[in-house]
Amino acid sequence: MSEFVITRREGRMQHIVLDRPKALNSLDLDMCRALHSALDAAAGDAGIEAVVTTSTSEKAFCAGGDIRALRDAAAAGEHQVNREFFSEEYAMDLAYHTHGVPTVAVIHGVAMGGGLGISINGSHRVVTRKVMMAMPETAIGFIPDVGASHFLPRLCGGGARGLAVGIYLGTTGVRMNSADALYTGLATHLVDDDERDAFVAAIGSEGLEAALSRFGLDRSAAGESAVERHIERIEDVFSRDTVQEMIAALESGQDEWATATLEMLRSHCPTSIVATIELLRAGAEAGDLRECLDHELALGGWITARPDFVEGVRAVVIDKDRNPTWDPADLDSVDVDAIRSALAGS
Helix, strand or coil, X not given: CCCCEEEEEECCEEEEEECCHHHCCCECHHHXXXXXXXXXXXXXXXXXXXXXXXXCCCCEEECCECXXXXXXXXXXXXXXXXXXXXXHHHHHHHHHHHCCCCEEEEECCEEECHHHHCCCCCCEEEECCCCEEECCHHHXXXXXXXXXXXXXXXXXXXXXXXXXXXXXXXXXXXXECHHHHHHHCCCCEECCHHHHHHHHHHHHHHCHHHHHHHHCCCHHHHCCCHHHHCHHHHHHHHCCCCHHHHHHHHHCCCCHHHHHHHHHHHHCCHHHHHHHHHHHHHHHHCCCHHHHHHHHHHHHHHHHCCHHHHHHHHHHHHCCCCCCCCCCCCHHHCCHHHHHHHHCCC
């Protein structure tokens, strides 16, 4: 078990609490194992009607995986260590998705990367107005994982629009507020910031549906969604065949949204951007989350063994100079065949 994961039975629910506030609840291997163990224990208790995951931090639900540790292993050539972490993390994410009772995440503050894995893969994603969600992996030379290739292409009802929205969110890592989360489907419900503890307590005493009925707010209370405001542009740009065509469409836009989007794409890792598009397109065609996680494990193992991952984490997380040197440095030089081979596990 992990000192950073607290589990307790509270009435009708199994309450899982993330308690690593100094690291914004970043997940290490022991935390993933503890979360999986708590889910398994709840599955064996017939009296539990919901599994609820919360955080002790006012700043974050979960900022993602422990990127520093993953970088250290990659830099030392210990790629099997990272593969073991991803394998166990993804198994835990799948357990949230396939659990026999509702799995509820109460998301307040930052939720990125692995934090979305333990929330979006569940049945109920309850956000406060102060939530900030993102999948920022392309900025550090990685790919959106933890089931992102399953849930991102299925946002906004799925289909061509869902895939375009998924590619937009996955390649840019743009930050989303509660209105964006509710509009896209990343979130299912909204509660008031100051009532989330009372909401969780009500799940244990009254049951999930009664608690949602009493504390759930109308989605309009979250305000305006930037994703919704730009949805036609997002669908037009990010449904293009190649990232070069997407960039050309943005360059013709000449507005604040296009400029901001271009800046993100131009600063992020070229190989990661192309790999993300390939991964999400494969995910849109995949049969289930398990198949998507298999894709992510294969591609993630390949990409973390590349120098871009070590360099990206250095630039963004360690030195924080935001000036990575990517290899290759331009999109035209990215080896798409190598990405497709890695995705296929070959």
